[in-house]
Every structure is written in C-alpha cells, then in structure tokens.
Amino acid sequence: MEPSNDVALDIIITNVVAVFRTRCHLNLRTIALEGVNVIFKPEYGKVLMKLRKPRVTASIWSSGKIICTGATSEDEAKQGARRLARTLQKLGFKVRFSEFKVVNVLAVCSMPFAIRLIDFTKNNRPIASYEPELHPAATYRIKTLKATVQVFSTGSLTITGPNVQAVATAVEHIYPMLLECQKPLRK
Amino acid sequence: MATVGLKCPECGSLDIVDDEHYSQPQLVCADCGAVVSEGLLTTTRSEETQGTDVRYTNSTEVDKKPCRNLINGIHRVRALCRILRLTFLMEETAETHFKQAYEHPNFIRVSLQKKEVLAGCCVLATCRQHSWPIAMGTICCLLEANPRLIGVVYQEMVKILKIEAPPTSIIDLLETHCQAYKLSPQHVHEELSESSKDLTKRAAVLLELAADAWLVTGRQPIPILTASIFLAWQSLKPTQARLKYTLARFCQMAKVTKSSIAPKRVTELKEVLCKLGQELPWLRGDEVTPQTVIQMVDDILNHRLTLLRRALSSHEEALASESVLPPSLENSLPGSHTNTPCLEGAASSQTPGQTPKEPFVGEPDTGSIQQQGDVDLTYTVVMEGLPHTGPGTDSQHSQPSAPNSGKRSLFEPPSVRYAKIRRVQVPVVEVTGDEEISDSEIDSYIRTPQEIRDYVEAKEALASSDDEF
Numbered sequence: 013m014e015p016s017n018d019v020a021l022d023i024i025i026t027n028v029v030a031v032f033r034t035r036c037h038l039n040l041r042t043i044a045l046e047g048v049n050v051i052f053k054p055e056y057g058k059v060l061m062k063l064r065k066p067r068v069t070a071s072i073w074s075s076g077k078i079i080c081t082g083a084t085s086e087d088e089a090k091q092g093a094r095r096l097a098r099t100l101q102k103l104g105f106k107v108r109f110s111e112f113k114v115v116n117v118l119a120v121c122s123m124p125f126a127i128r129l130i131d132f133t134k135n136n137r138p139i140a141s142y143e144p145e146l147h148p149a150a151t152y153r154i155k156t157l158k159a160t161v162q163v164f165s166t167g168s169l170t171i172t173g174p175n176v177q178a179v180a181t182a183v184e185h186i187y188p189m190l191l192e193c194q195k196p197l198r199k
Numbered sequence: 200m201a202t203v204g205l206k207c208p209e210c211g212s213l214d215i216v217d218d219e220h221y222s223q224p225q226l227v228c229a230d231c232g233a234v235v236s237e238g239l240l241t242t243t244r245s246e247e248t249q250g251t252d253v254r255y256t257n258s259t260e261v262d263k264k265p266c267r268n269l270i271n272g273i274h275r276v277r278a279l280c281r282i283l284r285l286t287f288l289m290e291e292t293a294e295t296h297f298k299q300a301y302e303h304p305n306f307i308r309v310s311l312q313k314k315e316v317l318a319g320c321c322v323l324a325t326c327r328q329h330s331w332p333i334a335m336g337t338i339c340c341l342l343e344a345n346p347r348l349i350g351v352v353y354q355e356m357v358k359i360l361k362i363e364a365p366p367t368s369i370i371d372l373l374e375t376h377c378q379a380y381k382l383s384p385q386h387v388h389e390e391l392s393e394s395s396k397d398l399t400k401r402a403a404v405l406l407e408l409a410a411d412a413w414l415v416t417g418r419q420p421i422p423i424l425t426a427s428i429f430l431a432w433q434s435l436k437p438t439q440a441r442l443k444y445t446l447a448r449f450c451q452m453a454k455v456t457k458s459s460i461a462p463k464r465v466t467e468l469k470e471v472l473c474k475l476g477q478e479l480p481w482l483r484g485d486e487v488t489p490q491t492v493i494q495m496v497d498d499i500l501n502h503r504l505t506l507l508r509r510a511l512s513s514h515e516e517a518l519a520s521e522s523v524l525p526p527s528l529e530n531s532l533p534g535s536h537t538n539t540p541c542l543e544g545a546a547s548s549q550t551p552g553q554t555p556k557e558p559f560v561g562e563p564d565t566g567s568i569q570q571q572g573d574v575d576l577t578y579t580v581v582m583e584g585l586p587h588t589g590p591g592t593d594s595q596h597s598q599p600s601a602p603n604s605g606k607r608s609l610f611e612p613p614s615v616r617y618a619k620i621r622r623v624q625v626p627v628v629e630v631t632g633d634e635e636i637s638d639s640e641i642d643s644y645i646r647t648p649q650e651i652r653d654y655v656e657a658k659e660a661l662a663s664s665d666d667e668f
Contacts, residue, residue, distance in 0.1 A: 046645060047646065048645065049644065086632070093632075129417070138361075146335070146346070164417065
C-alpha cells in the first residue's frame with residue numbers, strides 16, 4: 013500500500029472462480045443419483061454440486077470440465093476442487109486432477125472518503141466511463157492487469173481480476189487517482 | 200493470328216484469321232477475304248461461361264449500391280436530428296459516425312434492432328460532442344428501445360469509433376427537459392400555468408440541494424428532473440389547486456411521460472426540505488411535515504445556506520450529547536480529538552449564523568453546482584462516523600457497522616443509510632491447497648446404497664401418483 017500515507021485498506025475477497033479438468037468422461041445421471049447435495053440441470057447439460065467445508069459450488073459437465081465458484085481465497089478454491097475430484101473418484105470415475113487454474117477473483121474495498129465521480133471520469137477520460145443512466149458506478153478498466161474496478165460515489169470499490177495479486181495491484185494503481193477526486197473537506 | 204493448318208480454298212494462303220462479324224465468329228482469309236467457315240449466330244452455354252472474363256458484380260456496368268439497411272439507417276438518423284432540431288453540422292457528423300460504425304465488422308452483421316439503436320446512439324454521441332444536452336432516456340423514448348440495449352450499443356460504438364463524448368451534466372439537461380413541459384397559459388388553465396424560465400430557475404436550485412444531499416449521484420437523471428420540476432411548479436404558487444395535484448396528474452397535464460421512480464425522488468426531496476425547514480426560526484420549532492413544507496419552500500431556498508449550517512450544527516450538538524452518555528467508551532476512543540471536529544464545526548457554523556441573517560443573496564439566480572462547494576454536508580460527517588464505531592469493528596472499514604448508527608450524519612447516501620449487513624468474515628483458518636483429504640469427509644457426500652434404493656423408490660412412487668392424475 014502507500015508507504016507515505018500509512019493507510020491500510022481492507023480488500024475483502026468475496027468470490028474466486030476456478031476451473032479444472034478430470035480427464036475422463038463423467039456420467040451426470042450417476043452423479044445426480046449417488047451424490048448428496050447435487051442438483052441436476054438437464055436443460056444446461058450440467059450438474060451442480062455443493063460442498064460444505066470450503067463453501068463452494070461446482071458446475072460439472074459430462075466432458076469432465078468443472079468450474080468451481082464461491083471460495084474466498086485461491087487456496088480454498090484449490091482445496092474445494094481437490095475434494096470434489098476425490099468425491100468423483102469415490103463415485104467410481106477414473107478422475108485425474110489436472111489443469112487447475114484460477115480464472116476470476118472478485119473483491120470489494122472501501123475508501124474512507126467519498127468520491128466525485130464526474131471529476132474522476134473527466135481526469136481519466138477514455139479509460140474510465142460513467143453513465144448514470146445505465147449504472148450508478150464509474151467503470152475503470154486497467155488493460156495491463158486485465159482488471160476492472162467499479163467506483164461508487166460512496167467510496168466503495170468492486171474489483172474483478174484474473175488473480176489476487178492483480179486485484180491488489182489494481183487497488184494500489186487506482187488509489188492515488190481517487191485521492192485527488194475525493195469530496196473536499198469543508199472550509 | 201492464323202489458325203494453324205487451314206488453307207484458304209480460293210487462294211491457298213495459310214493466313215486465316217478469326218473474325219467476328221456482328222458477333223458471328225468467322226474464319227476469313229487475310230489475303231483474298233474469302234470466308235472459310237462460319238460459326239453459329241447464337242452462342243452455346245459453354246461458350247458464354249468461358250467467354251466472360253469479368254464477373255457481373257465487378258464490371259463497370261453495375262454500380263455498387265449501398266445496402267438498403269444503411270440507407271434506412273441514414274434516413275432514421277436524419278429524422279431523429281430533425282425531431283430534436285439539431286444543427287446542420289451536427290446532422291452531418293451523426294451521419295458520418297453512423298456510416299463508419301455501420302461498416303465496421305462489429306456492426307455489419309448485427310440484428311436489425313441493433314442497427315436501429317445504433318442510429319440513435321450516433322445522434323446521442325454527436326449531441327454530447329457538441330455539448331447539446333440530451334439524455335439517454337430521451338433517445339430511449341424516441342426509439343422505443345430497451346435502455347440496456349442502448350447502453351451496450353452506445354459503449355461499443357464509442358469504443359470502436361474512438362470518439363470522446365463527455366456526458367452532459369444534470370443542470371444542462373434540466374433546461375431542455377423543462378421545455379418539454381406544456382405549462383404555458385394556452386395549454387393549461389391560468390391558475391396552473393407557469394413560464395418555463397421561472398420553472399427552470401426554481402428547479403435548478405432544488406436540484407443543487409438534491410445534489411448536496413446525495414440524491415443525484417449515481418441515480419438516473421430523468422426521474423430527479425421530473426421530481427424537481429414538479430416541486431418547483433407546486434412551490435412557485437402553492438395554492439390549494441396546485442397542491443391537490445399528484446405527480447401522475449401533473450405529468451398527464453404537462454403531457455410528459457411519467458416514470459415509476461419519480462415519486463420516490465419527490466418523497467426524498469421533500470424529506471430534505473423538511474429537515475431544512477425545521478430550522479426556520481419563525482416556526483419556533485414547529486413540526487414540518489411533507490404536506491406543509493411546500494408553502495415554505497420559497498423561504499427555505501432563499502436562505503438555504505444559513506439553514507444548512509444551522510441544521511448541521513444542531514445535528515452535531517445532538518450527536519455530541521449522545522456521545523457524552525457512555526463516558527468509558529469515549530475515553531477509549533483513539534484520542535479525544537474526535538470531539539474537537541464537532542466543536543470546531545459547531546463553532547465555525549455558529550459564527551456565520553450569528554451575523555444576522557446574512558445577505559439573502561439571490562441564490563436562486565445562480566444555477567451552478569460549483570457554488571455549493573463551500574458547505575459540504577457529507578465528508579466531515581462520514582469521517583466523524585468512523586471514530587465513533589467502536590474498537591472492535593476495525594475489520595469493517597468506513598461504513599457504520601451497526602444499522603442503528605446510521606443516523607451519524609444529516610444527509611447520507613442511501614447506500615450508507617440502508618447499509619447491507621455484510622456477512623461477518625469468519626476468521627480464516629490457514630488453508631493451503633494441498634492438504635490431506637480424509638475419507639470420512641468424502642463419504643459424507645456420497646449416498647449409501649440403501650439411500651439410493653430409497654430415493655429411486657420414492658421417485659417411482661411420485662411418478663406413478665402423478666400418472667394417476
């Protein structure tokens with residue numbers, strides 16, 4: 013964070029999305045029959061399986077691709093994914109845990125000051141966009157990090173990025189710009 | 200060139216050439232002119248296909264006509280410009296934008312609906328570039344399209360064409376919006392009519408007030424404009440006739456589309472006015488209700504700066520008296536400097552307040568939002584809100600954690616007033632991804648064979664009972 017200001021911002025990670033493959037075909041009806049906490053969705057061709065301990069929900073396709081959502085950290089996502097693979101193994105499939113990758117991380121952060129959105133968009137013209145008729149927040153896309161930050165006028169930020177490091181860097185990147193557009197102290 | 204191997208029967212020369220006599224192919228001797236052999240007058244199909252060198256579409260006979268949808272689109276752009284009475288230059292710019300965007304691969308194969316919307320978006324972008332105030336909602340009404348679709352197409356178009364279209368501020372929108380209201384004496388009864396100029400002025404002041412009280416930022420502009428114009432109309436002549444009008448009837452009378460959100464904004468704005476009206480000294484502390492506040496709006500707006508300061512100071516006093524009650528908590532707060540901002544605030548607000556009713560400057564004449572920068576209602580009180588949250592809530596930043604402490608500041612953004620109760624962060628146990636997985640844990644996720652049998656039986660039983668019906 014900013015060494016000069018000594019401001020510690022709490023970035024709370026709310027969701028981590030990860031994918032992995034099982035390298036074998038999965039029979040969705042067997043999983044739906046023999047698994048607990050399983051929802052079968054034939055119209056989408058997938059099965060939803062929810063785990064309790066790392067609180068994650070997984071979408072399982074018959075091709076063996078699995079998307080795991082709901083974890084609050086990258087390690088938790090991996091733990092949930094491995095538990096899932098183990099469960100499928102126990103159900104009788106020849107599962108091999110492979111190609112695990114964290115795809116998306118969603119985090120929220122709160123600034124201790126309010127922000128003037130119109131000035132913020134003016135200063136960062138093409139990168140930031142603010143359409144109050146469409147969405148109450150200004151959107152700031154950082155191409156190099158592939159991260160998107162949504163800035164609300166109350167000072168809350170919502171950050172999405174490919175991994176936790178990118179999210180932290182994005183907050184550091186945007187903090188000085190927000191600082192210069194904060195709502196002023198009264199005279 | 201001579202055809203090889205043929206000899207003219209007349210003169211015997213070998214110089215036989217191919218000739219076309221009125222498109223009838225002939226073999227003619229170059230020396231004596233005798234016709235050696237003739238072809239058919241008509242061509243066979245194979246000759247035709249082999250004979251043509253140039254494709255029909257590429258030949259100069261056929262001009263490349265612009266696609267019919269493009270023509271329709273350009274007509275639509277022109278029509279929109281005429282409805283909105285834009286200048287000729289703007290019409291040209293909009294057309295250019297449309298042509299460029301239409302030809303772009305992102306838009307050439309898109310559905311017809313999107314192409315229609317694209318026309319509207321080009322007009323919108325042009326207006327913004329020339330600082331002509333127009334809201335997206337207006338385009339939405341004119342095209343009768345889904346606002347989300349308009350948003351998507353607009354953002355894509357701006358990205359593709361790389362144009363800079365600065366969005367219009369809400370004050371600029373106000374004037375154009377006001378002109379849409381048919382309230383002149385020829386349209387409505389004399390009692391209910393109002394000139395556009397007066398209406399705009401009064402509504403502009405109300406809008407500034409709303410902006411300070413966090414009612415404008417992040418919200419759709421049109422409902423707020425409608426609400427402020429309605430309240431301005433009612434307050435300019437608060438007779439019984441006008442007060443009886445609801446927002447819906449007003450919109451009907453002024454021939455303006457009504458929105459479902461505008462009534463909420465009216466309520467919010469009235470609340471703000473009530474809070475300020477409470478401070479009017481000649482009321483001597485009487486209750487100000489949303490019904491009675493309209494008559495006082497005139498006074499409130501004229502002296503609004505003073506009233507704001509007084510409202511803030513009285514609110515701070517109320518807070519200070521609250522915080523005196525739990526003395527132990529106060530001592531444990533990070534330094535008693537938290538009280539000094541309150542006192543400072545009170546002191547600074549009292550001194551100007553004491554100078555007798557400082558010049559009631561014609562505030563309603565100015566229409567700029569920048570004027571309100573001096574009295575900021577929110578920042579300091581949001582800051583003050585922070586130290587008051589106890590030491591235990593360090594993990595939750597900035598937002599007052601308990602819903603009861605929402606009354607910290609006088610005017611709060613709605614997201615803070617009705618704060619989402621955040622799921623309490625469970626202290627995270629150190630997790631690495633590669634731990635051992637116990638069998639018992641996994642078994643809890645798998646049904647036992649008995650359970651499977653039960654489940655299948657139950658499903659069959661349900662299915663059969665369904666069949667019965």
